[in-house]
Amino acid sequence: MTKVLFICLGNICRSPTAEAVFRQRAAYAGLDTMADSAGTSGWHKGQPPDSRAIEHGLRRGYRFEGQTARQFENLDYGRFDYILAMDEKNLAVLRANMPDTFSGVIGLLLDFDQQNDVREVPDPYYSGPDGFERVLDLIEGGVDGLIKHIKAPVKKANF
Ligand code: 4NP
Numbered sequence: 001m002t003k004v005l006f007i008c009l010g011n012i013c014r015s016p017t018a019e020a021v022f023r024q025r026a027a028y029a030g031l032d033t034m035a036d037s038a039g040t041s042g043w044h045k046g047q048p049p050d051s052r053a054i055e056h057g058l059r060r061g062y063r064f065e066g067q068t069a070r071q072f073e074n075l076d077y078g079r080f081d082y083i084l085a086m087d088e089k090n091l092a093v094l095r096a097n098m099p100d101t102f103s104g105v106i107g108l109l110l111d112f113d114q115q116n117d118v119r120e121v122p123d124p125y126y127s128g129p130d131g132f133e134r135v136l137d138l139i140e141g142g143v144d145g146l147i148k149h150i151k152a153p154v155k156k157a158n159f
Contacts, residue, residue: 002150003034005080006109007090011039011069014086014121014135016049018109020062021136021143029147036080040093042071050125056132077102084109084146087120110138112145 006018015037026033047069054064081104085091094106110119121138124131
């Protein structure tokens with residue numbers, strides 16, 4: 001089973017959306033996966049995803065039941081194969097605390113999207129509806145690339 005953790009700042013907008021999109025598309029692709037999300041801050045701990053993230057996600061058929069914001073913790077390095085941040089700032093936090101023993105993948109979700117040069121999912125918290133649609137567009141591309149990667153990880157040359 002491949003275990004994936006999505007990371008943003010508050011764990012109420014971007015990473016819960018990535019979790020919902022990934023869960024649906026991974027199931028559709030027939031992959032054996034587990035997904036979760038967390039924030040580098042604990043500001044919204046215990047809260048459900050932002051109602052705007054839910055509203056925009058639901059329109060595209062994504063489901064957010066059972067999601068509750070939590071803060072990333074060091075134990076997460078031992079729980080997941082992929083820990084993927086929505087932007088560089090949050091990635092820096094993940095890199096700064098990473099133990100030497102971590103053998104998984106830490107990076108930006110959008111780096112899995114070969115069709116798009118955008119590397120960060122912009123924070124939509126203070127934006128209007130367009131911001132939430134943009135988050136979905138970017139995350140869908142990143143998730144599709146991630147699923148391709150999980151299905152067929154780049155093989156090492158066999159000398
Ligand atoms: P997220 O968005 O990191 O995508 O969950 C944010 C949510 C809340 C805040 C910032 C970003 N905030 O400043 O409270």
